[in-house]
Amino acid sequence: MLIAFLFGVTNRYSFFMHPKNNNRRNQPNNRRPQKRRCPDDARHAAARLIWLVLEENRTLDEVMASEESYAELSGVNRSFAAAIAKSTLRHLGHIDVLLNGALQKPLPETAFYARSILRTGIAQYLADLAPAYAIIDRAVELAKSNKIAFGMAGLVNAILRKIVTKEQKPELKIEDLLPAVWRSRYQSFYGNEITKLIANELLTHSPIDLTILDGDPVDIQDQFGGEILPNGSLRLASLPEGFTALEAWANGQVIVQNAAASIPAKLLGAKPSENILDMCAAPGGKTMQLAATGAKVTALDLNEDRLRLVAENLARTKLNAKLICGSAQNKAGENCYDAILLDAPCSATGTLKSNLESLWIKSPFDLPKTIQNQEELMRTAAKALKKNGRLVYAVCSLEPEEADLAVAAAIDAGLRLDPIKAEEVSGLEIAIEARGTMRILPHYWSDKGGLDGFFIARFLKL
Known part of the structure; x- marks a missing residue:
């Protein structure tokens, strides 16, 4: 069914692409830029971060946690390196348009560090992080200080002079x-x-959202500041200094959770004493939402380390749930639960703003395996539900296949759609589709800072 849908039934979804994805760089035979002291350690660290993210298809958070040149920086320099790296990923599409337009011929694949120097230099220009002379001088110094990029210092100088010395930034699509x-x-x-x-x-930068588990929203707003959103989340530009000492945080009344991510658990409508399964629970935000209703919650996850995060979050919020480590197929059981929340592993393309590298390190050709897993989880969830039980399926994805094929799998497994009603999702009525599912797009509530993209569907077991 999956292969037929993707490759034969319709051309609605653009899957007919050459298997060589231009956004997934060829692996450079494990060669890495030399880790040596440079004239500008912050910019050197930023260039290395970008190289490791894009050439090894790793997340920026992963690379920041392991890269020595970044860890060794002082606080101010580390912040500057992070700002450059994030700006590079944020503007990368435009950066490569400018870079490719300035090059007479493409950079060789082996020029990975020089490419990172150029990309991070152009990012500083587009994001107004430094004046042109500093961008050029430091970039040339970086190239000269590195054995791999030394021979390209002249090219780095010429390309950056062509791009970053223009007072008027180019108009880009x-x-x-x-x-x-x-x-x-x-x-x-x-x-x-x-x-x-x-x-x-x-x-635009990602705001910080707090889901309020307990307490008066106005009192909590007085502590943190920010704006109460139509769905009840509290939106902040950033967490205030010393926020862990604030009463609402110390008492476990709030959790950090994107406003869109808080919706699936609310739509499940958990009731006190109901047996609820959070099937793919880590890191635990939805588990805590469900536990706060007084329901008997079981949190199931395949990853032991991630399940440990659920335990830590439950401890901070003073909530209870039964934790089970293992695969859903082996641990979910049959006819056990009044309601199930299936926040399935997905492409996560809906988080493109908070995970800036996501679209650059992933390929649509990864989707079939992901979708196959989602369909299997849906069948497992259907078996685990009691008769007349409820199931909410959610993915933080923009990909139509991760919605439509999961819905089809649910119906094949004996579930029927339970349409989501406008009054249940105040302010997001636009997201409700004709069939009663929800498709939240990143630009919804753009006047308030936007949202993570999500698809949500609710089902009943016949």
Whole structure:
């Protein structure tokens, strides 16, 4: 069914692409830029971070946690390196348009460090992080100080002078912020205008949302500041200094959770004393939402380390849940639960603003395996539900296949759609589809800072 859907039934989804994804760089035979002291350690660290993210398809958080040149920086320099790296990923589509336009021929694949120097230099220009002379001088020094990039110092100088010395920044197509392989998919499914709105969200910084588990929202707002959103979340530009000492945090009344991510658990409608399964529980935000209702919650996850995070979060919020480590197929059982929340592992393309590298280190060709797992989890969840039980399926994905094929699998497993009603999702009525499912796009609530993209569907077991 999966292969037929993707490759034969319809051309609605743009899957017909050459298997060599231009956004997934060839692996450079484990060669890495030399880790040596440089004239500008912050910019050197930023260039290394970008190289490791894009050449090894790793997340920025992973690389920051392991990269020595970044860890060795002082507080101010570390913040500067992080700002450069995040700006590079945020503007990467435009950076590569400018870089490719300035090059007479493509950089060789072995020029991975020089490419990172150029990309991070252009990012500083587009994000107004440094004046042109500093960008050029430091970039040339970095190239000269590195054995691999030494021979390209002249090219680095010439290219950056061509780009960053212009007082008026070039007018670039907003949709070019997205990698071409993803952009074409979104244009096909959502249309050009919505694709532009999605891309534009990359240029705005992700806010911090708090889900209020207990207490008066106004009192908690008085402690943290921020704005109460239509769904009840508290939105902040950033967490205030010393927030862990604030009463609401210390008492476990709030958790950090994107406003869109808080919706699936609410739509499940958990009641006190019901047996509820959070099937893919880590890191635990939805588990805590469910436990706060007084329901008997079982949190199931395959990853022991991630399940440990659930335990830590439950301890901080003073909530209880039964934790089980293992696969859903082996541990979920049959006819056990009144309701199940299935927040399934997915492509996570809906988090493109908070995980800036996500579209650059992933490929649509990864989707079939992901979807196969989602379908299997859906069948397992259907078996684990009691008769007349409820199931909410959610993915933080923009990909239509991760919605439509999961819905089809649920119906095949004996579930029927339970339409989500407008009054259940105040302020997000626009997200409700004709069939009663929800498709939240990143530009919704853009005047308030946007949202993570999500697909949500609710089912009943017949």
